[in-house]
Structure formats: structure tokens, C-alpha cells
Amino acid sequence: MKAERIPEATVTRLSVYSRHLQQLEDNGIARVSSQEIAEMVDGSSAQVRKDLAYFGEFGTRGVGYDVRLLNRNLMKILGLEKGRTAIIVGAGRLGKALTLYNGFEQRGFNIMGIFDKDMSKVGGQVGKLTVSPMYKLDEFVKSNNVQIGVITVPGFAAQETVDMLTRAGIKAVLNFAPVSVMVPPDIRCRNVDLAVNMEVLSFYMGLEESKETKKSGAKKN
Amino acid sequence: MKAERIPEATVTRLSVYSRHLQQLEDNGIARVSSQEIAEMVDGSSAQVRKDLAYFGEFGTRGVGYDVRLLNRNLMKILGLEKGRTAIIVGAGRLGKALTLYNGFEQRGFNIMGIFDKDMSKVGGQVGKLTVSPMYKLDEFVKSNNVQIGVITVPGFAAQETVDMLTRAGIKAVLNFAPVSVMVPPDIRCRNVDLAVNMEVLSFYMGLEESKETKKSGAKKN
Structure with missing residues (x-):
């Protein structure tokens, strides 16, 4: 496996496949075909097979996959x-x-702490966790071997937050702040912009709208 | 332009390009090259040019783009x-x-209402909005011409919520519930799974970890 060459889109799809397989498993379904996986994710079976083929042989022709x-x-x-x-x-x-989102824990992510520099928030309770001050971040990351830092600070504070996290020894950053941040080359960073999803929807809505305009224009003529 | 054939990945990138161009514009920068755009999004300039070429000629060779x-x-x-x-x-x-996320409004999305079927939540204030009961949803969507429904209900309630929204005349659904939902063919739907982002990070962290294991293994021999 040439892991370095695996497209990020493939990795994203593996995560989605896994989630659907989990649903099948929870429903007691034992076998699945690439076609059925494709239908669950609105993809093609060729794509499913290609994505899986990066990592080896998982299925048996005519029998499908063991869920x-x-x-x-x-x-x-x-x-x-x-x-x-x-x-x-x-x-x-x-x-x-x-912090309270169930989806992380379900998939094996343990949210161990929540930090803020606003002292009026420090000490507040978020589920089982207590908001900690920023000056405790470095030691907390080191002593708990924290791997991922999720950033939900305002844009202007994002870069300094990333810098603190990388100095503390974090391996990856998930950035929800609405600006891009720079990380050292050995640190992985993903910027999550919740509006991007809305904009993709908006694009396809625009296609439908222009079809409708054409149709109603054609009727008038 | 064959809009139907434009890959969703391209649309997603256009949204990201636009966000970065907005930052440049806010900083008073007038021109940008495809290479500079590529650097901002960790992509290649060929990809940037290909994505834009679906929609026409925007730049001038040697001069770049008007931001x-x-x-x-x-x-x-x-x-x-x-x-x-x-x-x-x-x-x-x-x-x-x-509801309170600034990023939507900044990009032209107007969150007009928030609904819940839990009557203990109905009447509560979320920023400028008041939580409305579900029985008001249909009329609200129709009379306000609401285009997008964002679903943040528990998984078991997701499909019935989508059905209500599509009956009311919504055009697109952004689903944050941790299950897949079915929509009629003329309705666009995107499932957002916040854990997917974490899992992609986890994958690349795994690659780094296996490199480190190999290195320390090599040292021992």
C-alpha cells in the first residue's frame, strides 16, 4: 500500500463507508455488496471497489463483503x-x-478537556468537563498525550491557538475558526467551514432554478 | 457550461476559493495568481485553473485574476x-x-427560524429567534419561501423531519443527524458528519505513527 498516495477524498469516503457498515452491523446484517455500499453513499460500485483496493482484498466475487x-x-x-x-x-x-456531540465518542474520539481564555467561562461545566484556563493547556496536552486539538475560537485568535497547541505537542488540528491557519509540516490540519456545505447546496439549487426559468420561458413562447 | 457534469468536489473548492478571495478583498489585495490561490488552499494551480475553466475565462495570462x-x-x-x-x-x-453561527450570515444565508417538537424548548430564545413548534413549520416554510432545511434532530427523528420539510416545499436539506435520510430526486441533500473530519485526521496521524515505528524499529536493529 502506497499510503502517501491515497487521495484525501478516498479517506473521507472510507470514513463514510465505515459509518454505514456500522449501521448495517447494528441492524444484524452480515453481508453487503459494493453495489449496496455505493447506493448507501450515492456513489458507484466501481468507486467503492477502487477505494477499498488501495488497502487490499476485502471481498469475494459474487459473495460480497463480510460487514x-x-x-x-x-x-x-x-x-x-x-x-x-x-x-x-x-x-x-x-x-x-x-464537546457534547455524541458522534465523536461513538467513533472512538475521547474529548478530554475544554479550554478558554475568557476567565468568565473558566470553571463552567460542559457535560462531564470543566472549562480550563489556557495557561493549563500545555501541561494538559503533554501529560494526557492529547493528539487532536479542535479549535472553535474567533478568527483573530485562531493562529495563536494553533501555535500553542503545536508547541504543546499536538499531532493534528481541526479548525472551525473561519480563517485559514498555518501549521508546521508534520502537523495535520483540516479547516471545517460549515458554510461550505450550504454553498454546495446553493449551487445545485441554482441549477434547478435556471432549469425552471428555462421551462417557464419556453411555455411563454 | 455543462453544469450537470461539474464534480461536487469542484463546487466545494469554488466555495473555499471564494472564502479566501473574500479575505484578500478585505485586506485590500487587488490581484491574485492561480498559484497563490492554490497555496491558500493547499492545492495545485492546475486544479484551480481547471475548476474555474468549467465556468469560463476569468484570468489573464501573466496578470492573474482580479480578486x-x-x-x-x-x-x-x-x-x-x-x-x-x-x-x-x-x-x-x-x-x-x-443558528448563532456567524459564518452562514456572512455568506448570505439568512437563518429565519428554529423549530423543535419538544414543547419545553418552544418559546425559548436563540439570538434574535424564538423556538417555534413543529406544527408551525409547514406554513412558515411556505409563507417565507424557505429554501434550505438544516436538520439537527436525533437520528430516529431525521427521516420524518426531512419528509415534513420536503412536503412543505423546501429545496435542499443539510442533515447533521447521524443517519442517512432519503429525499425525493428533485431535493438536494448533504449529510454532514462532524466525525468524518476527525477520522481523516486520524488516518494521516496513523501514517505518521507507522513511519515513527519503522524508524525506531530500524534503530533497534
């Missing part, structure tokens, strides 16, 4: 079998919502 | 120039956080 086994393999490929540790920086509404 | 003009064009392509209307269904923590 449980394939999911275990995907979880392992995604590095989820051991669990991952994370903290949230920024105890605003989004930070709190993410 | 403001290119951004206006991208906003128009994304259907953002007129503004879009949306509602949130589910007034839990994530629903509230999204």
Missing part, C-alpha cells in the same frame, strides 16, 4: 481501533456543542 | 448573490450553535 470484518478493517485503517484523544479550545456555543 | 471580480463571479455561480433562506429544525445544542 463486520470490513468495518473492523476500515476502523483499523482509519486509526480508530485504539481510540484517539482530543481537546476543544474555545468554550463558546460551537465549542460546547462539539 | 473582487473573480469573487463576485464565484458568489454568483454558487447562487449566493441573492441570498438564501434557511431554517434549523432541532433546538438542541448543535441547532442553537448553528
Whole structure:
């Protein structure tokens, strides 16, 4: 496996496949075909097979995939079998919502702490966690071996927050702040912009709208 | 332009380009090259040019792009120039956080209402909005011409919520519930799974970890 060459889009799809396999598994379904996986994710079966082929042979022709086994393999490929540790920086509404978001824990991510520099937020309770001050971040990351820093601070504070996290030894950053941040080359960073999803929807709505305009224009003529 | 054939990945990137162009514009920068855009998004300049070429000629060889003009064009392509209307269904923590998320309004999305079927939440204040009961949803969507429904209800309630929204005449659904939902063929739907981003990070962290293991293994031999 040439892991370095695996497209990020493939990795994203593996994560989505795994989630659907988990649903099948929870529903007691034992086998699945690439066509059925494709239908669940609105993709093609060729794409599913190509994505999986980066990592080896998982299915049997004419028989399909063992749901449980394939999911275990995907979880392992995604590095989820051991669990991952994370903290949230920024105890605003989004930070709190993410701290309490079930979806992370379900997939093996342990949100270990939440930090804020606003002393009026420090000490506040977010589920099981208490908001900690920023000066405790460095030691917390080191002593708990925290791997992922999730940033939900305002844009102007994002870069300094990333710098603190990388100095503390974090391995990856998930940035929800509405600006791009720079990280050292050995640190992985993903910028999540919630509006991007809305804009993709808006684009396709625009296509439908222009079709409708054409149709109604044609009727008038 | 064969808009139907434009890959969703291209549309996603256009949205990201536009956001970066907005930052340049806000900083008073007038011109930008495809290489500079590529650097801002960790992509290649060939990819940038290919993405833009679906929609026409925007740049001048050797001179680059007019930042403001290119951004206006991208906003128009994304259907953002007129503004879009949306509602949130589910007034839990994530629903509230999204209602108050600045990033939507900045990009022309007007969150007009927030709904919940839990009567203990109905009447509560979320920023300027008051949580409305579900029985008001249909009329609200129709009379306000709401285009996008953002779903932040629990998984078991997601499909019925989508059905209500599509019956009311919504054009697109952004689904944050941790299950897939089915929509009629003329309705656009995007499932947002916040854990996917974490899993992609986890995958690349795994690659780094296996490199380190190999290195330390080599040292021992």
C-alpha cells in the first residue's frame, strides 16, 4: 500500500463507508455488496471497489463483503481501533456543542478537556468537563498525550491557538475558526467551514432554478 | 457550461476559493495568481485553473485574476448573490450553535427560524429567534419561501423531519443527524458528519505513527 498516495477524498469516503457498515452491523446484517455500499453513499460500485483496493482484498466475487470484518478493517485503517484523544479550545456555543456531540465518542474520539481564555467561562461545566484556563493547556496536552486539538475560537485568535497547541505537542488540528491557519509540516490540519456545505447546496439549487426559468420561458413562447 | 457534469468536489473548492478571495478583498489585495490561490488552499494551480475553466475565462495570462471580480463571479455561480433562506429544525445544542453561527450570515444565508417538537424548548430564545413548534413549520416554510432545511434532530427523528420539510416545499436539506435520510430526486441533500473530519485526521496521524515505528524499529536493529 502506497499510503502517501491515497487521495484525501478516498479517506473521507472510507470514513463514510465505515459509518454505514456500522449501521448495517447494528441492524444484524452480515453481508453487503459494493453495489449496496455505493447506493448507501450515492456513489458507484466501481468507486467503492477502487477505494477499498488501495488497502487490499476485502471481498469475494459474487459473495460480497463480510460487514463486520470490513468495518473492523476500515476502523483499523482509519486509526480508530485504539481510540484517539482530543481537546476543544474555545468554550463558546460551537465549542460546547462539539464537546457534547455524541458522534465523536461513538467513533472512538475521547474529548478530554475544554479550554478558554475568557476567565468568565473558566470553571463552567460542559457535560462531564470543566472549562480550563489556557495557561493549563500545555501541561494538559503533554501529560494526557492529547493528539487532536479542535479549535472553535474567533478568527483573530485562531493562529495563536494553533501555535500553542503545536508547541504543546499536538499531532493534528481541526479548525472551525473561519480563517485559514498555518501549521508546521508534520502537523495535520483540516479547516471545517460549515458554510461550505450550504454553498454546495446553493449551487445545485441554482441549477434547478435556471432549469425552471428555462421551462417557464419556453411555455411563454 | 455543462453544469450537470461539474464534480461536487469542484463546487466545494469554488466555495473555499471564494472564502479566501473574500479575505484578500478585505485586506485590500487587488490581484491574485492561480498559484497563490492554490497555496491558500493547499492545492495545485492546475486544479484551480481547471475548476474555474468549467465556468469560463476569468484570468489573464501573466496578470492573474482580479480578486473582487473573480469573487463576485464565484458568489454568483454558487447562487449566493441573492441570498438564501434557511431554517434549523432541532433546538438542541448543535441547532442553537448553528443558528448563532456567524459564518452562514456572512455568506448570505439568512437563518429565519428554529423549530423543535419538544414543547419545553418552544418559546425559548436563540439570538434574535424564538423556538417555534413543529406544527408551525409547514406554513412558515411556505409563507417565507424557505429554501434550505438544516436538520439537527436525533437520528430516529431525521427521516420524518426531512419528509415534513420536503412536503412543505423546501429545496435542499443539510442533515447533521447521524443517519442517512432519503429525499425525493428533485431535493438536494448533504449529510454532514462532524466525525468524518476527525477520522481523516486520524488516518494521516496513523501514517505518521507507522513511519515513527519503522524508524525506531530500524534503530533497534
